Amino acid sequence: MVGEIKVEGVVKRFQQQNAEEVIALSGIDLRIETGEFVSLIGPSGCGKSTLLRLIAGLNGADEGKLYIDEEEIKKPSYERGLVFQDPMLFPWLSVYDNVAFGLKARNIYKANHMEVQKFIDLVGLSDFSRSYPHQLSGGMAQRASLARALVNHPKVLLLDEPLGALDAFTRMNMQDELIRIWKERGTTMIMVTHDVDEAIYLSDRVIVMTPRPAKIERCIEVQLARPRARNNPEFLSLRSKILEILHFTGTVAEPNYYL
Amino acid sequence: MKKLNAWLPVLSAILAILVDYGVGNIDKHMPAKHPYFMYLLVVLLGAFTIIALLSYFNPKAKEWIEDRSLFIAATILFLNVINIVTKKLGLLPVIFFPTLDKIISIIVEDRDFLALCLGSSGKLLFTGYFFGAIAGFATGIAVGFSNSANYWISPLIRILGPIPATAWIPLVLISFPTTFTASAFLIALSVWFPTTVMTSSGIFNVRNAYFEVSSTLGAGKYYQIFMVGVPAAMPHMFIGLFNGTCASFITLMTAEMLGVKNGIGWYINWQKEMMAYANVYAGLIIIAVTFSILITLLFKVRDNVLVWQKGVIKW
Ligand SMILES: Nc1ncnc2c1ncn2[C@@H]1O[C@H](COP(=O)(O)OP(=O)(O)OP(=O)(O)O)[C@@H](O)[C@H]1O
Ligand SMILES: [Mg+2]
Numbered sequence: 001m002v003g004e005i006k007v008e009g010v011v012k013r014f015q016q017q018n019a020e021e022v023i024a025l026s027g028i029d030l031r032i033e034t035g036e037f038v039s040l041i042g043p044s045g046c047g048k049s050t051l052l053r054l055i056a057g058l059n060g061a062d063e064g065k066l067y068i069d070e071e072e073i074k075k076p077s078y079e080r081g082l083v084f085q086d087p088m089l090f091p092w093l094s095v096y097d098n099v100a101f102g103l104k105a106r107n108i109y110k111a112n113h114m115e116v117q118k119f120i121d122l123v124g125l126s127d128f129s130r131s132y133p134h135q136l137s138g139g140m141a142q143r144a145s146l147a148r149a150l151v152n153h154p155k156v157l158l159l160d161e162p163l164g165a166l167d168a169f170t171r172m173n174m175q176d177e178l179i180r181i182w183k184e185r186g187t188t189m190i191m192v193t194h195d196v197d198e199a200i201y202l203s204d205r206v207i208v209m210t211p212r213p214a215k216i217e218r219c220i221e222v223q224l225a226r227p228r229a230r231n232n233p234e235f236l237s238l239r240s241k242i243l244e245i246l247h248f249t250g251t252v253a254e255p256n257y258y259l
Numbered sequence: 260m261k262k263l264n265a266w267l268p269v270l271s272a273i274l275a276i277l278v279d280y281g282v283g284n285i286d287k288h289m290p291a292k293h294p295y296f297m298y299l300l301v302v303l304l305g306a307f308t309i310i311a312l313l314s315y316f317n318p319k320a321k322e323w324i325e326d327r328s329l330f331i332a333a334t335i336l337f338l339n340v341i342n343i344v345t346k347k348l349g350l351l352p353v354i355f356f357p358t359l360d361k362i363i364s365i366i367v368e369d370r371d372f373l374a375l376c377l378g379s380s381g382k383l384l385f386t387g388y389f390f391g392a393i394a395g396f397a398t399g400i401a402v403g404f405s406n407s408a409n410y411w412i413s414p415l416i417r418i419l420g421p422i423p424a425t426a427w428i429p430l431v432l433i434s435f436p437t438t439f440t441a442s443a444f445l446i447a448l449s450v451w452f453p454t455t456v457m458t459s460s461g462i463f464n465v466r467n468a469y470f471e472v473s474s475t476l477g478a479g480k481y482y483q484i485f486m487v488g489v490p491a492a493m494p495h496m497f498i499g500l501f502n503g504t505c506a507s508f509i510t511l512m513t514a515e516m517l518g519v520k521n522g523i524g525w526y527i528n529w530q531k532e533m534m535a536y537a538n539v540y541a542g543l544i545i546i547a548v549t550f551s552i553l554i555t556l557l558f559k560v561r562d563n564v565l566v567w568q569k570g571v572i573k574w
Contacts (some may be wrong), residue, residue, distance in 0.1 A: 020431045056475050058471050058474070058475070065421060075474075076471070076474040077475075077477065078475065078476055078477030080475065081475060081476070082472075082475040084468065084471075085473065086468070088468050088469065088472050088492075090469060090472075090473075090487070090491075091491075091566075091567055091568070092490040092491065092493065092565075092567045093490075094567075101473070101476055101478075101486075102476035102477050104486075105473065105476055105477050105478035105479070105482045106477040106488070115534075132566070133567075134567070134569075143303045148476065149475075149476070152477060158373075221330070
């Protein structure tokens, strides 16, 4: 059993250009079980991406510690795959070579090269494996970057709004694909999303964060059986519950509209 | 007018032939053994007639010729004017402005010796260029990725870099065993500087996010340097190579005119001292053609290496 994440009392501050300090995360405590699917939801700029970056090991925490399977997270590893908010494909590599990057970097491409095409097919880019990133649409690029992270078979997959640029239809398909991969692999999934429906549809737990400085406002267990129906009354009641938390908490929420 | 477009070079060539044939020569010039300019015009006439005819059947040929017919016609007209001004009217000082016949005759009749000169220039250029470019990439990558290399080498580059390589000639000529190694070193130096500067600045400009992505995908330090940093900096590296190429040409010519006892630069200088200006022009034409072929090759290589860049950045 691998892929348990523990976040203990994590504080992260950023120095802005004007020497002002922004507290992105103020005291986050979180425990994510092996194989759990967790969604992070919260207002823009509250620190969701920052939290994922800390779990990935790209930034260090100013206070507190993060662990994977009881081992402190100190630097990035392929075991914690991160799909960035921007697809960030390497523009000098074709879609195929982008997806193959992780395997080649880890020197296991020869033995596993079949995987590359498999994941390209999975995200529906079979006809574009020879294309360069600038020839892709935003949604296609996002799917390619998802395939690039999946091919490494990470223990933990960190997803920063991975389906944000997709149309509703492709989006629902990709959600089902994510669920399928998650079930098949038992990968721990931590996903940032702005879409409450998506969060409920996918996750075991929805974590609602407060506006900056981000704290965890509420953790909401979703105990619906899968496959979930989006019009199930319980689904809808969870949905209005989360929306309520998002709207009526935090005094900053309203003035935000005028800024 | 549009219909005639493909035929403009042909018309211009016919005009030049009529002038060369019909107008009498002034007898200030030493005549060449053969009417080489006429030969050239006939060849051009033949070639462009074929292309013009082809343009009716082949859309590619049509596009090619229509794109440049005006320029080619104007070029032939320009040669025609030179021919009139020199051979026909002798308006310019004869010693400095020989006839086109004479210049072409040198290229044709002296071709063996010219090829020899070109060969030795080429050997010198490629030796210097090769080592300069390799050294440039190496220092550029070191400066781009290693803080201590940056600390120690950057000031050196900033102080030594802007000195034109040719300014080192007095020092270099006495400290190297042969003029060949000395000149090769100078050429390498002139390529090294722009390559280093552009390579390192290219690496500094790579978006950090690419390194972050690659580290979450399991890439180690060296893999990141050579598989992320270098390809991402490749467009800059090519600008460095391009500047280095131009600098290497200048250095090559200067070195050959000052110290090396063969090569095309030396040939030009030698002929100039003999007041053989037809040979000087012949040498210049050969240099122009060779260098522009080399630059074109470099562009071709770049276009192949940087296919991914089409549509990302405009050159
Ligand atoms: N590298 C950085 N330097 C300075 N400030 C930063 C940096 N990264 C993030 N921040 C600040 O931290 C805060 C949280 O940013 P973060 O990107 O985590 O938000 P987010 O919740 O992902 O927002 P969104 O939903 O819009 O993506 C923001 O106020 C941002 O300005
Ligand atoms: Mg974000």
